[in-house]
Amino acid sequence: MAWLMLFVVCVGLVSATxxxxxxxxxxxxxxxxxxPNVWKWQVSLQLDSYGDGSFYHxxxxxxxxxxxxxxxxxxxxSNDAQKYRxxxxxxxxxxxxxxxxxxxxxxIFVHPAWNGQLGxxxxxxxxxxxxxxxxxxxxxTANLPYPGETLPHNFExxxxxxxxxxxxxxxxxxxxxxxxxxxxxxxxxxxxWWGSIALENMVCAGGDGVISGxxxxxxxxxxxMTGGAWRVHGVVSYGPAGMCNQxxxxxxxxxxxxxxxxxxxxxxxx
Numbered sequence: 001m002a003w004l005m006l007f008v009v010c011v012g013l014v015s016a017t018x019x020x021x022x023x024x025x026x027x028x029x030x031x032x033x034x035x036p037n038v039w040k041w042q043v044s045l046q047l048d049s050y051g052d053g054s055f056y057h058x059x060x061x062x063x064x065x066x067x068x069x070x071x072x073x074x075x076x077x078s079n080d081a082q083k084y085r086x087x088x089x090x091x092x093x094x095x096x097x098x099x100x101x102x103x104x105x106x107x108i109f110v111h112p113a114w115n116g117q118l119g120x121x122x123x124x125x126x127x128x129x130x131x132x133x134x135x136x137x138x139x140x141t142a143n144l145p146y147p148g149e150t151l152p153h154n155f156e157x158x159x160x161x162x163x164x165x166x167x168x169x170x171x172x173x174x175x176x177x178x179x180x181x182x183x184x185x186x187x188x189x190x191x192x193w194w195g196s197i198a199l200e201n202m203v204c205a206g207g208d209g210v211i212s213g214x215x216x217x218x219x220x221x222x223x224x225m226t227g228g229a230w231r232v233h234g235v236v237s238y239g240p241a242g243m244c245n246q247x248x249x250x251x252x253x254x255x256x257x258x259x260x261x262x263x264x265x266x267x268x269x270x
Contacts, residue, residue, distance in 0.1 A: 034177040036091050037099075039160050041142035041232065042175060043069050044087040045127070045219060047077065055085055057093055060161040060220025062142045062232045066132040068267045070142075071219030072235050072254065073114040073125040081105045086129055089138035093162055094173035099138035106130040109266045111259070118238040119197035124254045125219075126266050142221065143231040145257040151233060153184030157205060157224035159251065161217040161236070180205045180222075183250045193248050201258040203234040207250030213239060222253045232256055 043061035048054060059075035069086050078084075084105040091097060105127045113122040133139055151157070160177045188194050188204035198204055205222060206213075213220070213236045222234030234253025240246045256263075 032176065032178070033172070034091075034160060034175045037138055039175065039177070039221075039223065040089070040138060040140035042090070042160055042221065043071070044090045044093065044162065045069070045071055045075060046085050046087060048083050048085070049078075051083070057162060059218045060236065061086065061127070062221045062235075063088060063133055063139065064126075064142055064144065064232075064263070065267055066134070066141065067129050069127040069129065070221075070232065070235060070256070070263070071125050071127060072237055073110045073123045074116070074118065074237070075219040076108055076110055076125055079108065081108050081127075084108075084127065086127060088133055089136060091175050092173050099136065101133060101136065101139060103129040103131060103133065111262060118252075121199045121201050121254070123237040124235055124259055124262075126263060128267075143229045144260065144263075145224075145226065145231050145233050147257060147260050149226070149233070149257040150185075150255075151182045151203065151224060151226070153182060153187060155182040155224065156180070157182060157222050157233065159205070159213055159217070159220070159222055159236070161213065161220040180251070181208070182224075183207050188250060188252075193250070194252065198252065201255045202237065203253040203255045204250040205234070205253065207246075207248050213244065213251040217251075 041063045043063055044057050045059040045061045046055040047058045059071055061069045061071035064070045086103045088101040089099040107128040109126045111122045111124045156179055158177055159180045160175060162175060183204040185200055188198040217236045220236045221232040223230050224233045233256055237252050237254050239251045240249040
């Protein structure tokens, strides 16, 4: 899962900061190649940092309606929307497979309470694309959770994205997926876990020392089957500095069900 490569000194957290996926974008650790054409709302957020048309993958994201993509606030490295593009229908980053849609970003909305500190939460942003996504058989909008919906401890979800197989491993071009279990807030907020920086508007998942997100996965979805459908319950936010799959240091996601009002208010802007 593609997390950002920017390492932030913040209570031992590592933030996914976008970087060229060929250089050192970490991914779902403990995962495997996803089946093609399953996670149709998965987005590759790409950056042209030098303005020369050379876009590279920096973060994940989720298509939430034909014009809007949900991602993490810390994925926004520039306020210049023209430096970004959204790739839908992506599977293998190294090949053009005639399934992709490339969309220019027109406007960026970062949550107003985001202050750059991962441990304080609100790590969420929405991108408005310049033109509409369309159903080509490989692209679909994500289902979202119900307002305030909270997943129970040990509930199994799936994390998806592009990145390293481990902190020092190779970078897969193919979208990765891995089952990952939710860690309830009452557990994740214990001192030996994430303590006070695990807030109630976050979702923790993993912490088994095997499966986790990592650099390059930032902004990507936590996919959970609830109410008879796959829904995006989380946005990859942070994990431990150093090795990503540490015991009792689960991947932490922004809890989508707590931000729906803001998301709808932003996505309704013409």
